[in-house]
Amino acid sequence: MAEARDPSPAPDEVVVAVEACGLCGSDVHSLQNGEAADGQILGHEFSGRIAARGRDVTGWAEGQPVAASPLGSCGKCRICARGLNFRCPAAPNIGINRQGAYAQYVAVPARQLVALPRELPVELGAHAEPLSVGSQAVKLSGAGAGDPVLVFGVGPIGLYAIMALRLAGAGPIVAAGRSAGRREAAADVGADVVLDTRSRPVREWAEESGTKFAAALECSAAPGAFGELLDLLEPGGTCVEVALTPEEARVPLFGMLSEGLHLVGSCAFSDETYRESVDHLVAGRVPADRLISERVPLDGTPDALVRLRTPGTLVRILSRPWD
Ligand SMILES: [Zn+2]
Numbered sequence: 001m002a003e004a005r006d007p008s009p010a011p012d013e014v015v016v017a018v019e020a021c022g023l024c025g026s027d028v029h030s031l032q033n034g035e036a037a038d039g040q041i042l043g044h045e046f047s048g049r050i051a052a053r054g055r056d057v058t059g060w061a062e063g064q065p066v067a068a069s070p071l072g073s074c075g076k077c078r079i080c081a082r083g084l085n086f087r088c089p090a091a092p093n094i095g096i097n098r099q100g101a102y103a104q105y106v107a108v109p110a111r112q113l114v115a116l117p118r119e120l121p122v123e124l125g126a127h128a129e130p131l132s133v134g135s136q137a138v139k140l141s142g143a144g145a146g147d148p149v150l151v152f153g154v155g156p157i158g159l160y161a162i163m164a165l166r167l168a169g170a171g172p173i174v175a176a177g178r179s180a181g182r183r184e185a186a187a188d189v190g191a192d193v194v195l196d197t198r199s200r201p202v203r204e205w206a207e208e209s210g211t212k213f214a215a216a217l218e219c220s221a222a223p224g225a226f227g228e229l230l231d232l233l234e235p236g237g238t239c240v241e242v243a244l245t246p247e248e249a250r251v252p253l254f255g256m257l258s259e260g261l262h263l264v265g266s267c268a269f270s271d272e273t274y275r276e277s278v279d280h281l282v283a284g285r286v287p288a289d290r291l292i293s294e295r296v297p298l299d300g301t302p303d304a305l306v307r308l309r310t311p312g313t314l315v316r317i318l319s320r321p322w323d
């Protein structure tokens with residue numbers, strides 16, 4: 001691990017002393033595949049305390065606990081107006097193409113901050129990013145009260161999506177996955193039915209129980225999954241691809257139009273969704289803290305990112321750079 005210089009804030013930025021940063025599967029993959037640029041510090045699911053302020057920053061105090069969206073946005077272009085900040089060509093994203101939070105300090109544009117209350121553990125804010133990813137997918141799925149929904153894949157994103165579905169009142173929520181530890185977590189955070197895809201295909205369960213889904217969230221990146229989920233939808237249903245996958249899925253266009261299906265991709269989230277996620281966490285509406293399997297110090301973070309290639313019973317690991 002190379003030493004990096006501590007950042008200093010630009011005029012409209014603060015420097016945050018990182019309290020916790022969640023280890024994300026996208027970091028695991030980009031390191032495994034050698035996609036991260038040289039010198040790039042990863043880490044985009046974080047919270048901490050303001051350590052320094054740029055000269056134009058007002059309304060924020062040093063020592064104040066904050067969660068921070070990693071997504072830059074200019075707030076002016078057509079892409080930002082659609083809530084797709086992460087695609088804004090004018091503003092880079094923390095831990096992706098500007099320096100991230102697997103570090104003691106990270107510089108953050110003040111507009112990306114959301115205040116946390118002083119009386120709660122600051123670490124709680126590190127759940128806001130993945131909960132937002134799950135919530136955005138649920139919003140795009142259109143799932144609401146009383147809608148049967150399938151969450152295919154119970155890695156962290158699937159698990160946060162389950163929490164978001166509960167918040168939306170959807171149900172029954174059927175979760176399907178391969179890892180025993182993560183299936184247990186799925187039940188723990190609110191899935192009504194949990195299926196082991198190693199022993200039984202979801203299609204079989206759906207046929208036997210006579211279930212068709214209003215929405216299916218593809219969170220597994222398993223080859224062929226997206227196409228298979230389309231068959232499990234009720235007319236007018238929505239299939240959302242949430243996992244990052246290079247697969248080129250085959251889509252039966254006649255089935256799509258004759259059944260009136262909606263096919264959607266969901267990546268990242270809007271500023272509004274991020275603020276809502278912080279609200280849910282602060283109000284204690286989601287059991288996110290139950291997902292933490294391990295906390296590791298900064299020098300244990302590279303090894304933990306390697307261990308997550310084969311997660312076994314690991315669900316979620318937090319890097320805590322000051323421990
Ligand atoms: Zn992530």
Ligand SMILES: [Zn+2]
Nearest residue numbers: 074077080088
């Ligand atoms: Zn923009």
